[in-house]
Amino acid sequence: MVGGGLVGLAVAYGLARRGRSVLVLDEGDEARPASVGNFGLVWTQSKGLGLPAYSAWTARSARLWTDFAATLAAETGIDVRYRQVGGLHLCLNEAEVEARTRFVAQMQSQMVTAGVRVEMLDRAQTRDLAPAISNAVVGASWSPLDGDANPLFLMRSLIEAGQTQGMRRRTRQRVAAIRPGDAGYELELHDGTRLSAARVVLAAGLGNAVLAASLGKSFPVRPERGQILVTRRMPRFLGLPTSLVRQTDEGSVLLGDSKEDVGFDYGTTPEIGARIAARSIASFPVLRTATVVRSWGALRVMSPDGFPIYQTWPDLPGLWALACHSGVTLAAAHAGPLADAIDGGAAPAEISQFTTGRFDVPSARAV
Amino acid sequence: MFRRRAQSDPGLPPVSIRFEGRTIAATGGETLAAALLAAGEEVFRASPVSGAPRGPFCLMGACFECLVEIDGMPGQQACMTIVRDGMDIRRDRIVEGEE
């Protein structure tokens, strides 16, 4: 497993549970994995416009999450703080309500197919779920399948659970080159170490483009900058996540354009943070007393249409290359059905569509 | 815990502040941390993790141990705040899990 972020760890853990001997090569502390800059949503309500398979895949993972979290807790004692408490996308004026209503209607059939219930709520209904909203909140879309988890605890528990299952992990390791070998692949690390593996999974985030290119393959991922602000701990005011504001179990609040949702375009200028701050306060007046202790511009791993890539190539047997920007939402599916497929089992129906082949025809548009 | 060595400069105006409802006489121009320490207050906040009492440590704006709530705004550094007449100060207390 090349890459020790949430995608790589979830799949590696899944393979280790299936009895495979797995080695994770992790850049570790020097890496800036998107995993650490994650907003922490387990989110379904707006995923997949233009690619129904993505709606289904996301919903499948969300439904697996309860068991997934319970298994991790049993294996490691770490509670990753998963809550399937529903999620809100707040609308601050009638125009936003209209746009959201239209969007939800547009998604309706594929959401029904995926088993995701999405409803538009009025202000009173929204306030029942989130009493701290301001009067500026006109309504919201809501899905009971949505929720959140602590991405940092998830990362730690995947490491510990994987190791419990025999997964090995080498940190501070970067892969310099990969070559097909006699029995699988030869990997050369930056410190000169050589390894061989029967199968290789590339889950190095943006690094996958370079690794794939060294094998003569195209793997179109690009960085997309998002911004997240984190506040000092606050008294609890919000019991369920919204696509903009999420209060963690220890009381700090994450604010940001989570990209787990089709929402507002905050642009890419340094002023993004100010817009996020202004909108957050407009939604929850209690945030007037909040203090920002950290912010980060997370680099998300985006494919041309924003959907995942799970790629194999006929001439490179046993090699997979993975990329997605929803490492938390999809963690349960990655550790479960995707790991099954990589292990040689039947590939889930959904993921057959997550190949680079879809970029050959000009169709899907990023959402 | 602390005392003033001498009478304060007569050129500096006396100001009155309140800490947890108690009125405290302070000197214009001094920091809130100094005013509270001079008034015998040494617990400025509760640790947000265990609720343990905490007080000023570095007094130069680096450690954030002297956080208080000033006029309803929590998380203010007492050591970096100059006293103002009428300031209403409370201990900063946000403890994990509390509503």
Add this chain to the structure above:
Amino acid sequence: MTAGQDEPIFDLAIVGAGPAGMAAAALAGEIGLSTVVLDEQPSPGGQIYRNVEHAGGVPLPGASREKGAALAAAFRATALDYRPGTGVWHIETHPGEPCRLWLLRDARVGQVRARRVLLATGATERPVPVPGWTLPGVLTVGALQILLKSAGMVPAGPVVLVGNGPLLYLTAVQLAAADTRVAAVLETGAKADLRAALRHLPGFVASGTWRAGLALLREFRALGLPVVRDVSEVTIEGGDRASGVRYRTADGQSGTVPAEVVALHEGVIPASSLARAIGCDLVWDAGQATFRPEIDTWGQSSVAAVQIVGDSAGIAGAEAAPLAGRIAVLEAARAVGRLTEAERDRRAAPFGRALSSLLRGRPFIDRLYPPRLARSPLADPVVVCRCEEVTAGAVRAALASGASGPNQIKAFLRCGMGPCQGRFCAPTVTRLIAEARGVPEAEVGSFRLRPPVKPIPLAAFAAAMEEDAP
């Protein structure tokens, strides 16, 4: 935040108005650089010369009230844009463009732009994690200094001073003069320290600071305070507040001293948060047992537009700081085309000679007063991260379960994620990782810092869209 775009672009922004910043600013003004000085404190002086325009003496070796007052007077007499009470919480640096500095003043966010940035952010106390160090009544010696200088305040009850170095002796002398009972001075150190230092004695003598140093030491010894030397273990006792200190010496003596105030000090380390958040490269300084920004003789950091001077670039003291500040300003003037390289070199030469002479004295002090408690084995229950109450044991457990370095320790434990943003745990976390992995601290590195380097009100951030810069 559209505010600022119409404002002038300064030639130079100086962050910090301590000895380095004040001297740099005065020279920048003289040369004719348009300069803005941003400082958190209400008046110039920094921590060493805090409130120097109004109060108390600073008879530390290399620092005196007269020197501080002269620097402040020259600073005040210079035409520049001085903004006291202003924190800098982020600096954007893009090659070929002016830097954008993000400010916080009176709970309002603003910005200024400048072609060059000079960081003169000084030093902070080296964290000395010992059992009980989070109790109310435990402060740094620097904190006692600040109360003394800016508020004329001293502890009312008995004080125990723990640590080593000139500031500890100075504080003892000042407290005794103010009739505060110093119940004990627990000097951390080892007999080997003096031997290690002696090798550097010639440089110290040549530096000229020995006279003031010796005088201070004599004054301290003459007080006849209860001094315990070679202290190697310290536990601060107390329930809701500190009540005393239990200690052990290297040769096995032990005791307990009741105290109302306990003050810790094992020297200072560079205040480098801003430099780190900008992305300036750091190096491990073995002599001072700390990371510091990597700079050249002009204070030039690894980030093109940013220079770092004074203690924030490596501890050299209050007499060296103004020299480093002036040297850096000459280079900044060259960089913006105000001085030729020859003029820069000519004007910098005397400062450079004086600075290297002073710097020759530093290794003696560093070896004589090395951090001891701050580098001694940590028991598992000791709190490492004060903000999030993360213990040494928790850090070790996270390392055992696979955390790869400081940033994963932070991610796994919230260690360093509180409002102090790692200022008081970063050195300890690095040390614990180095111990666990059996590698040098230089190899472990430190927390990656992200803006804001100081917490800022969310409301100020939001309002920055509409309001003018401070």
